[in-house]
Structures are given as C-alpha cells and as structure tokens.
Amino acid sequence: MPELPEVETVMRGLETVLTGQRITQVTLARSNLRFPFPPGFAKRIEGRLVLRLQRRAKYILAFLDGGEVLILHLGMSGRFTIIDVRGRMTGLGEFYDEAATPDSGKGPHDHVVFTRADGLRIVYTDPRRFGLMDLVAEEGLLTHKLLAQIGIEPLGNEFGAAYLAEGFRGKKAPLKAALLDQTLIAGLGNIYVCEALHRAGLSPKRRAGSLVKKTSFDPRLEELARHIRAVLTEAIAAGGSTLRDFVHPQGDKGSFQQVFAVYDREGEKCRKRRCGGTVKRIVQSGRSTFYCPKCQK
DNA sequence: CGGGACTCCTGCCAGC
DNA sequence: TGCTGGCAGGAGTCCC
Numbered sequence: 001m002p003e004l005p006e007v008e009t010v011m012r013g014l015e016t017v018l019t020g021q022r023i024t025q026v027t028l029a030r031s032n033l034r035f036p037f038p039p040g041f042a043k044r045i046e047g048r049l050v051l052r053l054q055r056r057a058k059y060i061l062a063f064l065d066g067g068e069v070l071i072l073h074l075g076m077s078g079r080f081t082i083i084d085v086r087g088r089m090t091g092l093g094e095f096y097d098e099a100a101t102p103d104s105g106k107g108p109h110d111h112v113v114f115t116r117a118d119g120l121r122i123v124y125t126d127p128r129r130f131g132l133m134d135l136v137a138e139e140g141l142l143t144h145k146l147l148a149q150i151g152i153e154p155l156g157n158e159f160g161a162a163y164l165a166e167g168f169r170g171k172k173a174p175l176k177a178a179l180l181d182q183t184l185i186a187g188l189g190n191i192y193v194c195e196a197l198h199r200a201g202l203s204p205k206r207r208a209g210s211l212v213k214k215t216s217f218d219p220r221l222e223e224l225a226r227h228i229r230a231v232l233t234e235a236i237a238a239g240g241s242t243l244r245d246f247v248h249p250q251g252d253k254g255s256f257q258q259v260f261a262v263y264d265r266e267g268e269k270c271r272k273r274r275c276g277g278t279v280k281r282i283v284q285s286g287r288s289t290f291y292c293p294k295c296q297k
Numbered sequence: 298c299g300g301g302a303c304t305c306c307t308g309c310c311a312g313c
Numbered sequence: 314t315g316c317t318g319g320c321a322g323g324a325g326t327c328c329c
Contacts, residue, residue: 002323003322003323034305034306034323034324034325058323058324073323073324074323075306075323075324076306076321076322076323077306077308077321077322109307126306127307127308128305128306128307128308128321128323129305129306129307130305130306130323130324131323145325146324146325171299171300172299172300173299173301177300177301180323180324182323182324189322190321190322191322192322263322264322285300285301285302286301286303287321287322288320288321288322299329300328300329301327301328301329302326302327302328302329303325303326303327303328304325304326304327305323305324305325307321308320308321309319309320309321310318310321311317311318311320312316312317312318312319313315313316313317
C-alpha cells in the first residue's frame with residue numbers, strides 16, 4: 001500500500017515521538033507478521049534509546065543506542081497510531097481512519113505496542129500482515145537480506161536519465177515492471193509509476209529497453225526521471241499536511257487526499273490538456289495499470 | 298539470468 | 314439484506 005511518499009510521511013511522524021526517546025516496553029500480540037519476529041525482539045528493544053530514524057526504499061529504520069537497528073515495513077495495510085498519556089490518539093499514515101476500530105493496542109489487528117518511558121504508546125496495526133519488523137546489528141544493515149539488493153533512491157543525486165538508461169538497457173520487461181523493480185529504483189509503487197508514466201507520456205506497455213540506443217538514450221528518459229521526482233516530491237509535500245495534522249490533530253482531515261491523474265480513473269477523460277483520450281485499465285504482471293492510450297506512447 | 302505467475306492475509310465493494 | 318467473487322498501493326519465492 002504505502003509507497004515512498006507515504007512511508008516518508010509515516011517516518012517523519014514517528015520521528016517526532018521516537019527520536020531521543022527511550023522505549024521501555026515492547027508488547028507483541030503474536031509471534032509473526034509476514035515473517036516471525038527475530039529471537040528476543042521485544043527484550044532487545046526495551047530500555048533502548050532511539051537515536052534517529054531514516055527511510056530507505058519503503059523501509060523505516062530506527063537506530064537504537066545499543067548498536068542495533070529496528071527495521072519496519074508497512075506492507076500493504078500497516079499503520080501506526082500514537083496514543084498519548086491522556087489516551088488521545090493520532091494516526092500516522094494515509095489509511096488512518098478514526099471511524100474505524102480504535103487502535104487501542106488491543107484491537108484484533110494491533111500486533112505491536114511500543115511504550116515510551118512517559119507512557120506514550122505507539123501501536124502498529126496491520127490487518128493483512130504483509131508488513132514486517134526485524135532487528136539487526138548496525139554493521140549488518142547494508143548486507144541485510146531485505147536491503148542488500150535495493151536500488152538507488154529516486155530523490156537522491158545519483159538518480160536521473162543516465163541511471164535509468166543503464167538500468168533499462170537491454171530490458172525486455174515493460175516500462176511499468178521495470179520501474180516497479182525495487183532493485184533498480186527504491187520505493188516506487190504501483191500508483192506513482194502510473195502517474196509518472198502518464199506525465200511523461202510514455203506507455204506502461206513499452207519495453208524498457210526501447211528507450212535506450214547503443215550510445216545514447218531517448219530524451220524522454222529525462223522527462224521520465226523529472227516526473228518521477230516531481231510526483232514523489234509533491235506527494236511528500238501533501239503528506240506534510242498530514243504531518244501538521246499530527247502536530248495539531250484538529251487540522252483538516254481531508255487535506256492529505258491525493259489527487260491522481262490516472263490512477264483508479266478507468267473510463268474517465270484524460271486530464272492532459274487537449275488530449276481527449278480515455279483512461280484505460282489493464283493488468284500487467286497481475287497488477288492494475290491505469291494509463292491513457294492516446295497520449296502515452 | 299530475466300521475466301512472469303503465484304503466494305501470503307484480511308477488508309471492502311460491486312453485483313446478484 | 315446477505316452472500317460471493319474479485320480486487321487492493323508489496324514483494325519474496327518459485328518455475329520456465
């Protein structure tokens with residue numbers, strides 16, 4: 001579910017309640033999420049100070065003072081809820097819904113509760129349990145099974161048309177699949193790939209390698225790289241309003257509603273000026289792709 | 298090896 | 314209203 005911008009937003013929210021704080025208690029409601037919790041998970045975190053948080057791809061990393069790093073992944077349906085000492089709740093994540101089952105820490109899908117020294121609780125809720133948590137020594141972080149193969153960050157300095165060209169060279173996979181490949185680019189998911197391809201005017205069905213020549217590449221890769229950055233940056237900025245809601249819970253709840261140009265808009269008119277096409281939904285490697293056949297070639 | 302199908306799990310919604 | 318089938322934003326694993 002959450003892609004890079006949502007994970008970034010959740011990470012920033014967690015930063016405000018975890019950085020510089022000591023976790024005194026970790027409670028597990030079950031022995032696994034997607035994978036089993038590592039041996040001694042709760043005890044190894046209890047008593048530790050959280051030094052800093054960082055996002056890598058769709059993972060959230062919490063560096064602890066004992067030299068270990070807590071690895072969090074939200075999967076498709078993971079979210080956090082902050083419950084302060086007075087019992088006031090604040091949701092972290094796009095899918096937080098106050099009207100839904102309160103994440104008291106005792107709900108059927110409340111799997112992990114982190115309790116701070118002052119009693120504030122951070123509850124992890126995940127109905128589908130595609131999320132995961134792991135705890136590893138900081139030295140082993142880069143070689144960790146889940147992180148070792150991850151590609152570069154699309155908002156980092158190395159990312160650009162030249163990088164895409166090298167990654168796409170010789171690739172027969174469709175653009176859509178190539179962009180979703182986490183070993184090439186870290187953190188892109190189904191929605192933002194659809195949106196970036198639409199903005200760039202590139203068909204999701206086109207073979208990735210078709211944009212790369214022997215000694216040069218199609219200039220539209222520049223456009224693609226630019227739009228990938230733009231769509232992610234805008235989404236993070238929109239998430240930032242969620243973050244303000246986090247600080248001031250009375251803030252406008254609808255302010256973080258994303259507006260997508262093609263995603264989930266099958267049958268609607270293409271939003272590009274003077275296009276006049278109709279958004280189509282197709283299935284690529286088992287996932288929905290939304291695009292405009294008229295302006296995406 | 299690259300690429301695609303399958304898989305985990307639950308909630309939700311459209312259609313009957 | 315209640316049931317059923319299909320679908321969901323991730324990603325590891327298996328197989329060709």
